[in-house]
Amino acid sequence: MAVKASTGSRFARAIRRYWILYLMCIPGALFFLLFRYGPMWGILVAFQDYNIWRGFWDSDWVGVAHFTRFFTGPHFRTLMTNTLWLSFLGIVFAFPAPIVLALFLNELRLQWFKRTIQTMIYVPHFISWVIIGSMTFMLLSSGGPINSLLGNFGIGPIPFLISEGAFRPIMVIQGIWRGAGFGTIIFLAALSSVDMEQYEAAIVDGAGRFRQCWHITLPALRSVVVLLLILQMGSILDTNFDQVVLLSNAGNRSVSDVIETFVFREGLLGGNFSFTTAIGLFQSIIGLVLVVTADRVAKAVGQSGLF
Numbered sequence: 001m002a003v004k005a006s007t008g009s010r011f012a013r014a015i016r017r018y019w020i021l022y023l024m025c026i027p028g029a030l031f032f033l034l035f036r037y038g039p040m041w042g043i044l045v046a047f048q049d050y051n052i053w054r055g056f057w058d059s060d061w062v063g064v065a066h067f068t069r070f071f072t073g074p075h076f077r078t079l080m081t082n083t084l085w086l087s088f089l090g091i092v093f094a095f096p097a098p099i100v101l102a103l104f105l106n107e108l109r110l111q112w113f114k115r116t117i118q119t120m121i122y123v124p125h126f127i128s129w130v131i132i133g134s135m136t137f138m139l140l141s142s143g144g145p146i147n148s149l150l151g152n153f154g155i156g157p158i159p160f161l162i163s164e165g166a167f168r169p170i171m172v173i174q175g176i177w178r179g180a181g182f183g184t185i186i187f188l189a190a191l192s193s194v195d196m197e198q199y200e201a202a203i204v205d206g207a208g209r210f211r212q213c214w215h216i217t218l219p220a221l222r223s224v225v226v227l228l229l230i231l232q233m234g235s236i237l238d239t240n241f242d243q244v245v246l247l248s249n250a251g252n253r254s255v256s257d258v259i260e261t262f263v264f265r266e267g268l269l270g271g272n273f274s275f276t277t278a279i280g281l282f283q284s285i286i287g288l289v290l291v292v293t294a295d296r297v298a299k300a301v302g303q304s305g306l307f
Contacts, residue, residue: 048062050273090172094176097183098182125182136161162249166252167247170247174243199216202216234288236290237286238287241260
């Protein structure tokens with residue numbers, strides 16, 4: 001009891017001393033309570049044959065029937081393959097892009113030039129996917145500048161926008177262009193904590209720029225990279241819906257149809273709320289399992305994990 005009392009008294013003193021900071025946390029806490037934790041009771045719909053007219057409490061319970069329907073349905077393999085492919089390409093190409101950019105920016109010595117480059121690569125992050133999709137259509141259409149340039153070399157026109165083979169590369173390029181620059185903020189912040197005396201000592205020992213990067217810069221980023229990679233595992237079954245739906249069409253449907261577009265068609269357009277809730281719950285469970293597994297693997301190899 002004494003321990004509990006002392007803990008409670010310390011907490012009370014902390015609130016009295018830092019009450020302004022706790023007050024500032026209230027909007028964020030309310031946001032998560034209302035829009036993240038509050039709606040979680042809705043996952044029960046995944047185990048019902050939910051009828052909007054009968055309501056939540058009067059709808060029939062069907063157990064795991066919706067999960068079975070999804071796993072055994074004709075679309076399951078295609079949806080999983082397309083979703084996993086996009087996630088895999090994002091991890092292989094889009095995830096390392098901010099790291100590479102941060103390493104290049106860290107090597108720039110002229111501060112005005114470094115700030116200019118940072119500003120230029122940050123800007124795409126604030127452009128909406130609708131505008132990026134419009135720019136893509138303009139650039140890659142049959143009469144666009146890309147095909148016009150290829151035409152000068154006797155190539156084309158190439159139907160990029162309806163090509164199954166071009167869909168995934170376009171997705172990756174768009175993702176890198178929009179997100180890589182803004183993603184460097186985290187890595188540059190990590191690099192700012194590196195003691196410059198380490199570089200000076202490496203120069204005295206005769207280490208070149210590559211050796212300095214390999215033995216000082218990259219180890220400073222290791223913990224941040226591992227942490228972000230663990231978080232990335234949680235969204236491996238999630239794709240950027242806005243980006244996908246803007247590039248998706250009848251010509252590339254076989255490779256552009258992912259879980260989120262399927263949920264959109266079946267849930268919002270088809271009214272199958274229970275079925276799509278089950279799919280969303282499946283995505284969340286897989287994401288949780290992958291995050292916990294990645295965290296355990298990171299700790300097993302000597303890295304600091306998430307939990």
